[in-house]
Amino acid sequence: MKHKRLFSEIKADLTKVEKELDKLLAVDDPILSKTCVYLLQAGGKRMRPGFTLLSGRFFNYDFKKILPVAMAIELIHMATLVHDDVVDASLTRRGRPTLAAGWGNTVSVATGDFLFAKALEMIGKIDDPGVAKILADVSVEMCQGEIQQIWSAFDVKQNFKQYYYRIRRKTALLIGLSCRLGAMVSDGSLRHMWLLETYGHCLGIAFQIIDDILDIIADPDEMGKPVGGDIRQGIMTLPMIYALQSSGHRERLGQLLALKNKKEAQVQEVIHMIKNSDGIERSRTVVDKYINKALKHLEELPKIPAKKALRELAVFVGERSY
């Protein structure tokens, strides 16, 4: 996969992170041993640890110091995904059944808790109370994002502010902090930490908007999950909010989006209406804006291979929506 090449600069260390995750989650329990292996084998891009390692490269890079941070971040991310799949009742992720679909909600809740507890264990190994505080705060914010998603479901009156509130918490904050913390434990300056965090934050926003676009326009086989998931779950995304403003059929669109338990034909009708509005195009414009903002925040950083990798990653993320 292309993103792997983009991480080639830190490939060896990223492989070590993966191995340490395997070791940490190899527990002597008949269920956890299976669910954790299942989750680890599902892969995922390990984007967040990748950002942490790359961000450390600009300063006093010390793998031993950065490792528990990268692992804690990935574990928080994994725990979140597992519980989100319970909350959203999602059946597939990355082309495979979700843990919730395969093992049921009870095992998923407990496995997610276990992953979060393991994150806490790793945080305990980080020799900097500032890092622990940041990871605690982001965990609280991520929960608040998830909760907002629950109570705002099927509410077609949602505005941009509410949308950004949610995707910041669900996605952007943690990616931004993956960058900041990599710099922080490598003695980066405040200015550089801020630049890297803003880079990651903007990339995270772009990444989530692209996910929201793909949920409407993607090829389900390529995505590894059916399209229209957000529509079924009542999650209002940027393309929908734009389409609700400008579609010639916005009244009908609003009625359908607000409908719980939509029929498959109704989901397809919604997809059709959004595709025929300017919702996708305008969302892509926003993606480009955030990708450019991300790139801009890299400019001031020292010219090292990690910088090229971060730049290419931003471009790569931006291209996912086409």
Add this chain to the structure above:
Amino acid sequence: MKHKRLFSEIKADLTKVEKELDKLLAVDDPILSKTCVYLLQAGGKRMRPGFTLLSGRFFNYDFKKILPVAMAIELIHMATLVHDDVVDASLTRRGRPTLAAGWGNTVSVATGDFLFAKALEMIGKIDDPGVAKILADVSVEMCQGEIQQIWSAFDVKQNFKQYYYRIRRKTALLIGLSCRLGAMVSDGSLRHMWLLETYGHCLGIAFQIIDDILDIIADPDEMGKPVGGDIRQGIMTLPMIYALQSSGHRERLGQLLALKNKKEAQVQEVIHMIKNSDGIERSRTVVDKYINKALKHLEELPKIPAKKALRELAVFVGERSY
């Protein structure tokens, strides 16, 4: 309630813990503000913070240092209860509908995550990495206890070892650590920390066995939940394990206990068989053994009012099963 009188020694500070919990969980979110208030008003005995404060009294008691520890422990406990009620599909707790019953599983998962994230936030405020490590480790162990409960459900071949493995993790470890950590942040000696932890651990074991006894013999109105919950959920408890050894109807009992989706008459038949075996009596003997062991570990501690309170608490816990 009697246990409140038992905590009179530290009443003012326990009230402050409660107030700080109210403040910490007063968030600007339409769901979380309601779920958290609901959980806080449900009360609970705040036993764990009580043990932490009392244990600190033996040494250099400093409320400011002990507060975040007491809060983190109670938050971990609350998070666990909320997720356990999802996992166990329990409908009532402390005489009121569980969060899962009132708000549904999705809100409960997210609220539990939020409470755990808030615990992490409090742990960040504890100026001792040793404490953070202990709380991380116990969180992992508690998840393992919960997971074991899932995979061992309806398995009538369970032995005492498996039972103790589970109740140690589900209940006793955290109560033991509530005591240890109170001593630890108050500069208690290693010996004293160990004594207090063992006291709490034994009390926790006794407490859980009593819960398991009451689930069979209690008056549902006094309990605040229907009896037979463990039987319905297939959780093998000490009275059942004893009854399976000695009941005249042990074959029939084994068949019924292993049955998923029991009819109400079958649940009542199981209760009747256990009551008519020596399972309750032998379990009470074990309770007494642990209460005595708890009391024994107090003996060496300095004679201060907190010691009297801990002693009375142990006796109070022991009397719950009659």
